[in-house]
Amino acid sequence: MSPSPSLAQRTPLYAQHLTAEAKMVDFAGWEMPIHYGSQLEEHHQVRNDAGMFDVSHMVVLDITGSDATDFLRYLLANDVARIQTPGKALYSCLLNERGGVIDDLIVYFMAEDKYRMVVNAATRDKDLTWIRQQALSPHKKGRDVKIRERDDLAMIAVQGPNARDKTHAALGANINAARELKPFFAADCNDSKSDLFVARTGYTGEDGYEIILPAEQAGATWEALLAAGVKPIGLGARDTLRLEAGMNLYGQDMDEDVSPLEAGLNWTVAFTPEDRDFIGRAALTQQKTDGPANKLVGLILEDRGVLRAHQKVITEHGEGEITSGSFSPTLGKSIALARVPTAATEHCQVEIRGKQLAARIVKYPFARNGKSLFD
């Protein structure tokens, strides 16, 4: 047996993480900051002020060509026909034929023949293989679609109630085109010095931007944001923030054996217009008719303890499982996302180390825009 030669990759902001005394960990083959001292403080920093995440490990794909729209309407469960306005963003699942989730992503409409897609780092290889396979499938021969991976780009997410103001202060006239953006829209902000793609999107439940930019401009942009009072935030707080915001994490809350209908993502599947053929449609239509056996719910632990992924959930209508769980810094209690039988409501027990603790079934999100949504 030979040892695996693969070394963890580093983002263009690696030096900045070391300067900020980050604790670095391996994440999907990347050396990434898990925290810079205290995950809890970083969490509150984003809910109360402004923080930034290096998310350069995420994968940016540019999809171009005269058949790009038709191709994406077939590839994705959500319908890009809904975003035919420059800069408009759409969240969608990428499904297999069984309706299972290969990945979740955001796609931006730039022009009829130009889209930008951001997919997860951990699923890069299988996503690219799948997408290219679909683009080349024999019955779509001669179709004009090009898929280009933009590994020349970095990505910084700036999130929090003061994130936009501080970003405007840090980047000045460079991002004038972003100032008037509505939520879930993006704009290109180019001048002689910089080339930023700025989107008013995120993964925290707070307002803010995700900035995609050339790798060589990442360091200077990070430092300008730092000087404007935006603090670096690690992947640890990113996970508790997205959990409070009720946002699914691919590989934990859904995967290839779970359909969007069982992952609380019904709203991202465009069944209309009925004549749009998309991958997984037949399987999802069947599941919708039969009624899905399970649903994704929020849990709040009423006893003391911490909910964690894979703990057993016991309801009056059968058993379920926690898919993501942690301590919620905003609520000061433990919360989770769990997949439970569709009929389950209100009360359940969670098995933690052989003991059954009381939990409440709730509708997520748990927190947004700086506030807890529960007492």
Place this chain on the structure above:
Amino acid sequence: MSNVPTELKYTKSHEWVRTETDGSITVGITDHAQELLGDMVFIELPETEANYTAGDECAVVESVKAASDVYSPITGEVIAINEELADAPETVNEDAFDTGWMFKMQPEDAGEIDELMSAEAYAELIAEEEH
């Protein structure tokens, strides 16, 4: 580099042990351990009067990141627990070797304490882990 007080004894699983004048011991997790685990949010302590054998799981510390077991450093009976930790688990992050103590035990055989790691040996162990 983490703090390793010389007057304490240590285990490979990162507990510290202090022998009190009455022959009982006080147990907690080391500064190095709390640093690795990150912000503490919940601590499950043993019941008083419970008996454990050296190496038994007897408490659980939960940080935002994960749950980790705490092991009984010796064989004996739990005679007290730090009830303050229920409402202030962060004390373990702030002061692992003093107010962040977890429980006290009455050892069955005081000789077992001498077999635990010295501060010097423990400092070597964590230096190795850090490389």
